[in-house]
Each structure stands twice: as structure tokens, then as C-alpha cells.
Amino acid sequence: MNRTEHELELMRLYLDGVASLEETQELESLIVKDASVRQDFLRYTHLDSALAGVRISQPSVVAPRRSVWLSWRPLTAAAAGIVFGMLCTSVVFGFVTQRTTLVEKVPLAVFDPGFEDVDHPLDGGLPNRVGQWGVDSAKLVPAENGVQPLEGQYMMRLEPIPHEKLVKNHTSRVYQLLDLRAQPLESLVGDFEVQVTASFFATRQDFNSRYLIRVIALDEPPETATKEFWSKTERDDVVSVSQRYDRMPGDGGWQTCSLRIPLPRVAKTLVFILGALPPGDASLQSSAHYLDDVHVSLLASESKLP
Amino acid sequence: MTDSEQHRHDLFLRLYVEHEESLRGFVRSLVPTLEDSREVMQDVAAVLWRKFEDITSMDDFRRWAFGVARFVSMEFLRTRRRDRHVFGDEALRLLAVASEEAEDAFEAERRALNDCLHKLTDDQRTLVEEAYKPGVRIDELAARAGRSAMALYKSLHRIRIALMNCTQQVLAEEELT
Incomplete structure (x- = not known):
């Protein structure tokens, strides 16, 4: 390459x-005037783009070896990041997940994962204890409007939060806390991740729907973890990963979305948040979405489990 | 989903996956910052799917998809011109033409890249893996590594140049054998 x-x-x-x-x-002038600069600029950008894909084809956190990332950084300061824009169609989801080698998968106990306990009250916002769903604006409903629950008899209806409402966040969210001390972490060795999977259904299928899964791991027990919670999520020693999923217009039915994050061994509390974002185009009317069949699992590289 | 819709969906996915890397590289050439180009690619994918029924011949998919990618990128850049310096329309048009014409060459370079990545040192490979994770901010990565952001940007730049030279060499050697 002969570039200066x-x-x-x-x-x-x-x-x-x-x-x-x-x-x-x-640079623009060079690109317009000189075809060889144009060509090398494109080579540079294609290489840059390809490097971004290298990581995806070489998942390391669940691979049966200690990941470079987790050994390089203190476990208490594992990755904090935001990932936007995975497609959330069932076919693409399958395509993405098939790239990772799973060594051991251990389901974690989620309170009422299929939303069947209709007599149990929902907390407003982030719940302050384990064994409880919290919601911004949602209710448990049976089959309605032609939508059947994906699992069991009931599902969660996420009500839209109007644009006019003076709140900081117009995403309609549900929350739950897990006490990791009560989960079978001790039986596992090696690196592990936690995977949260949830299914969403859009009542309006003529425009793009956007969903969110966010997972936060803290090294303090649930009793104190929720105090000044949102400021804690900004700290370096807290693992906080958020991913947005875009459902393309025309993709009907239940859409299953999944997020994995590396889990530090010192983590005691896991908070997961599932939500439906308002339309990107503010002129579009928000509509309800349904949520059902929530699962949380530990994915381990090695296990002492039989 | 009906059989017909399922068929359309499958066909779209097959074509999209076939051209995704080329489109991603092309969008990256138009949109400054990797994170922004990722965001634009999501919009490109959504628009391609939404407009897929408009396409009459699947042989035209590549050209059509590049046109959509260019349009979506330009829309994105128009909204960003206020807060970031970006290329004008003529440069974008020329890049679109060149990118489409050289698609096969870029694909060959991507293949050669696999060989070249193995030639990086462990430290270089670790830096690439960490810097290209979605959502990673270079300034935060630099702070954790005890280096300045500028030093990290320059290290990544040197690695990219080395990889570009390497892929060129690998392809030249392939031609000789």
C-alpha cells in the first residue's frame, strides 16, 4: 500500500x-479526485468492519477455556456495555445463537416465569425484594385480542407510556431480582455467563417494534442492592449490559430474544429488566406489547454437576 | 406466518446474509464511528426487509441493497451534519460506486484476514477483541489499560495498517500458487 x-x-x-x-x-477532496485513495479508504473501512465481526464468530466467554477478557480484568469489574440493534426474528435469533458452544446450562429459579400467579400483586417499578415482579405500566391478562399466551393461561401486557407523560423513560418495563446466593453457583467452576430469554408479541405489526433486555449484576445482597439502584448501575464494579432488539415489520407471532452477560463470581444479586420501547418515530402511536415465558440460565464452561 | 410469507422471509434472509458483510463494510465507509455504522446497519436491514416485496428480480438484490444502504446512510448523515463533519454527496456517491465494483476484492481480503489475525501478537489480538466489542468506548478501555485514548486509537490504527498489508501479501501469494 503506497499511502502516506x-x-x-x-x-x-x-x-x-x-x-x-x-x-x-x-480527505474528501482526496477521495473525490484520486481513485486509489478511494480504493484504500474502502479497504480500510471494510477491514475495520470485518474486525467488528471477528469477535462474533469467536465467542470466548463460554468457550471451554478461560477468557482473555475475564482474566485480564478483575472479575468485579467485568464488562459494562450497551449493545443495540440485534434483529429479533426467530430465524435470525437461531442463526446467531448457533455460533456459540454451550458447555453446561443450569436453569435459575425465576419467580413466576410464565406470569400464571394472577393473585400475586405486582410492585410499581423496581421491586425491593426477591420473588416479585415489578412493572412500570403492565398487567397480567389471559388470552385477548387474538393473542394467546405463549406458555400457560396468562401473559404480561406491557402498556404503552404516552409521550406526553413526564417521565424520564418511556420504555414500558418489568423487573425482577434474583438472589444469586440461593442459586447453584457453588457447583460450577470456570467462567460463566447468565442468559436471559424472553418472548414478546407486538399488537401492531405494521411498523418496527423495539424491545429491551437489560441485566445488572451487583456484588451486594438483594436487601441493599435496590437502594439508589440506578446510580449503582453506572459504577465500574457493576456489570450492566443492555441490548435492544428490533422486530421487523411483518414479523408476526411471538419473538424470542436472548441476552448473555459474563457473570462475576462475586455477584450476589442479579436484576433483569425486560421492556418494550416506544416507536422510534415519535409521530407513531405507541401500542401494547405482550411478554411471556421468561427464562434465566447459567452457562458454564466447566461444571462439577453430575 | 403463511407458507408464502415464510418463503419470502427465508429468501430475504439468505440474500441478506450473503451480502451482509459487504453492506456493512460499505456503510462503515460512509458513516464515521463504528457504533453509528452499527446503528445504521440495523436501519438498513429493517428497510430492506420492509421494501423487499418491491424488488422484482432477485438478481438485482445486491445493487438494490447497496442503493438502500447508501440512502439510509445519507439520511443518517444529514441528521448528524450539525454535530459532526461528514462527507458531501459526491464523495458518498463515488464511494458507493467503488464499493460495489470492488465487492469481490473486499471479500477476498476478508478471507485473507483470518490468516493475518493469527500473525498478531497476543497483546495486539487482545486489544482488537476488546476494542471491537459492541458498546465499548475507547476512552474507558484506555483508562482500564492505563493508557491514553489517543495511544489506543493509534495502536489500533497501526494494527489495521499491518493487517491491510498482510492481506495484500496473502492474496499476492495466493495468486502465485
Whole structure:
């Protein structure tokens, strides 16, 4: 490659989003005038894009070896990040998940995972104890409007939160806490992840629906974990991963979405949040969504379990 | 989903997966920052699916998909021009043409990349793995590694240049054998 250091540096600055106006204009001028610069710029961007995909085809956290990431960083300061935009059609979901080698899967006890306990009251917002669903704006319902629960007789209807409502977040969410000390973590060795899976149903299928799964792991017990909870999620020693899923218009039926995060061994409390985001286009009317069949599992690289 | 819808869905997925990497590379050339290009790619995928019934010949899928990707990227850039410096329409058009014309060459380079990644040192490979994880911020990664963000950006830049040179060499050697 015969590019000068300066030309390559201009490309880097632009692609890192830190180029000045003058630098952008200089690179643009080179790209317009010189086909070879254009070609090398595209080679650079295609390589950059390909590197982003390398990680996906080489999952390391559940692989039967200690992951570089978890050994490099203290376990209490594992990954905090936000992942946006996985497609959430059942076919694509299957395509993505088939890339990971699963060594051991242990289901964790989730309170009322199929929303069948209709006599149990729902907390408003984040629940402050284990064995409880909390909701922003939702209710348990039987089959209605032509929608059958995916599992059992009941499901959760996530009501839209109107744009006019003065709240910080218009995502209609449900929450639950798990006490990891009561889960079979001790029986596992090696690295492990936690996987949260939930199924959503959109009542409006003519436009894009967006769902959210967020998982937060804290190294304190549930009794104290929920105190000043949202500020804790910003701390470096708290694992917090959020993923958005886009359901394409026309994809009918229940859509299963799944999120995995590395779980530090010191974690005592797991909070998971499932939600339906308002439409990206504010001019569209929000509509209800249904949620059912929630599962949480531990995925381990090695196990002492029989 | 009816059989006909299922068939359409399967056909779309097959075509989309076939061209996804090329589209992703193309979008990356138009949109500064990896995170933004990821976001645009999601919009591209959604628009492709929504408009898929409009396409009359599957032989035209690639050209059509590149057109959609360019359109969606330009829409995104129009909203960002206020807060970030981006290319003008003529540069974007030329990049679109060049990207489509050289798609086979880029695919060959992606294949060669697998060989070249094995030639990186452990530290370089670790840096690439961590820096390219979705949602990772370079400044935060740098702070954890005890380095400046600029140093990390430059390290990644040097690795990319080395990989580009390596893929070129691998492909040249393939031609000779």
C-alpha cells in the first residue's frame, strides 16, 4: 500500500469520528479526485468492519477455556456495555445463537416465569425484594385480542407510556431480582455467563417494534442492592449490559430474544429488566406489547454437576 | 406466518446474509464511528426487509441493497451534519460506486484476514477483541489499560495498517500458487 502516513491518519481520524472540518474536507477532496485513495479508504473501512465481526464468530466467554477478557480484568469489574440493534426474528435469533458452544446450562429459579400467579400483586417499578415482579405500566391478562399466551393461561401486557407523560423513560418495563446466593453457583467452576430469554408479541405489526433486555449484576445482597439502584448501575464494579432488539415489520407471532452477560463470581444479586420501547418515530402511536415465558440460565464452561 | 410469507422471509434472509458483510463494510465507509455504522446497519436491514416485496428480480438484490444502504446512510448523515463533519454527496456517491465494483476484492481480503489475525501478537489480538466489542468506548478501555485514548486509537490504527498489508501479501501469494 503506497499511502502516506498523513493520508492514513486522515482516514483514521474520520472513521474514529474525531476529524476536524479541515481534515474531513482534505480527505474528501482526496477521495473525490484520486481513485486509489478511494480504493484504500474502502479497504480500510471494510477491514475495520470485518474486525467488528471477528469477535462474533469467536465467542470466548463460554468457550471451554478461560477468557482473555475475564482474566485480564478483575472479575468485579467485568464488562459494562450497551449493545443495540440485534434483529429479533426467530430465524435470525437461531442463526446467531448457533455460533456459540454451550458447555453446561443450569436453569435459575425465576419467580413466576410464565406470569400464571394472577393473585400475586405486582410492585410499581423496581421491586425491593426477591420473588416479585415489578412493572412500570403492565398487567397480567389471559388470552385477548387474538393473542394467546405463549406458555400457560396468562401473559404480561406491557402498556404503552404516552409521550406526553413526564417521565424520564418511556420504555414500558418489568423487573425482577434474583438472589444469586440461593442459586447453584457453588457447583460450577470456570467462567460463566447468565442468559436471559424472553418472548414478546407486538399488537401492531405494521411498523418496527423495539424491545429491551437489560441485566445488572451487583456484588451486594438483594436487601441493599435496590437502594439508589440506578446510580449503582453506572459504577465500574457493576456489570450492566443492555441490548435492544428490533422486530421487523411483518414479523408476526411471538419473538424470542436472548441476552448473555459474563457473570462475576462475586455477584450476589442479579436484576433483569425486560421492556418494550416506544416507536422510534415519535409521530407513531405507541401500542401494547405482550411478554411471556421468561427464562434465566447459567452457562458454564466447566461444571462439577453430575 | 403463511407458507408464502415464510418463503419470502427465508429468501430475504439468505440474500441478506450473503451480502451482509459487504453492506456493512460499505456503510462503515460512509458513516464515521463504528457504533453509528452499527446503528445504521440495523436501519438498513429493517428497510430492506420492509421494501423487499418491491424488488422484482432477485438478481438485482445486491445493487438494490447497496442503493438502500447508501440512502439510509445519507439520511443518517444529514441528521448528524450539525454535530459532526461528514462527507458531501459526491464523495458518498463515488464511494458507493467503488464499493460495489470492488465487492469481490473486499471479500477476498476478508478471507485473507483470518490468516493475518493469527500473525498478531497476543497483546495486539487482545486489544482488537476488546476494542471491537459492541458498546465499548475507547476512552474507558484506555483508562482500564492505563493508557491514553489517543495511544489506543493509534495502536489500533497501526494494527489495521499491518493487517491491510498482510492481506495484500496473502492474496499476492495466493495468486502465485
